[in-house]
Amino acid sequence: MNQYTELEAAKRCVWDALQALAGPDAAAAAAQVLTPGSEWVVSHPVNALAGPGEVVAQFITPLHRALPDLEWRPDLFFAGHWDGRVDGGAGVWVTTTGHWLGTFTQPLWGIPASAEPAWLRYGGFFRVVDGRIAEGRLLLDLVDLARQAGCPVLPASTGQALLVPGPRTRDGVLLSLQDPDLSAASLALVEAMIGGLGRYDRNDLKSMGMGAFWRPDMMWYGPGGIGSSRGIGGFERHHQKPFLTAFPDRKGGNHRARFAEGHYVASTGWPSVRATHAGPYLGEPASGGPITMRVMDWWRAQDGLLAENWVLIDLPHLFLQFGVDLLARAADPSRAVKR
Structure with missing residues (x-):
């Protein structure tokens, strides 16, 4: 075969x-x-x-x-x-x-x-x-x-809390095979962008050079608690800045799978990120301890730039490492987060 x-x-x-x-x-x-x-x-x-x-x-x-x-x-x-x-x-x-x-x-x-x-x-x-x-x-x-369900376990997200959509192009279900050269180009674009993330100087978000990889009208679809955003400015405001304030020494790795097909790329790691919880994050103060994150990403490339990114993070698993049980909050209405 x-x-x-x-x-x-x-x-x-x-x-x-x-x-x-x-x-x-x-x-x-x-x-x-x-x-x-x-x-x-x-x-x-x-x-x-x-x-x-x-x-x-x-x-x-x-x-x-x-x-x-x-x-x-x-x-x-x-x-x-x-x-x-x-x-x-x-x-x-x-x-x-x-x-x-x-x-x-x-x-x-x-x-x-x-x-x-x-x-x-x-x-x-x-x-x-x-x-x-x-x-x-x-x-x-x-x-x-x-x-x-009406029992929020985190403060209201600064990004938009919405029913996350599929791709703008409505072509994300690939039952037929795609051009392998296009797949290789999409994967190379994502890996170059990830290389840019690794150049963060812990001072200026622009040190990562994200503008070279994303369309101006890009959409970033984050998990509940973080929310979705549009454009590099929204992405930085609602995700990158809070994330890097909380985890300034974050390192990627332990990728269990990363591949592309056509315009689409996917990656996951268990853990995908290792870091120190050095600053507040989603309502929780810094614990000072080491953490790991289970993460999944999917990207859509368009005309040599990234147009959309769907992201999931196992936040209940992450918060356990802060000493916080989010699902216990959900089970007890008296512990629900006030919004």
């Missing part, structure tokens, strides 16, 4: 799997679409899962119980090869981000039900081996779900 046929087969596998896992026979489907030793890591409080039984019991079943009319609504879906040069995971990966939509009828991981429609934003990376999912990495925007 050549690499392009392999990508097509992996896409079919993951597409069919995620459709089935959102359906009424999810438990039976998991036994078919996951390898017996499939290893998943889901955002806190689910964390590490081993094998289809744990995936069903600790992730799929609670999700269906909370959102019984569950729908899978992907905005991005594409695939690529990763050589595993940083943190292992070599092979064929499929990534997707979008929402699980359903009526929120039962509590989910401490977040009380609203009895209203809820859009649970998700991001996933799946490594496919011999036609089955051998590894899954999933981040869920539980901070935004708590906001939708």
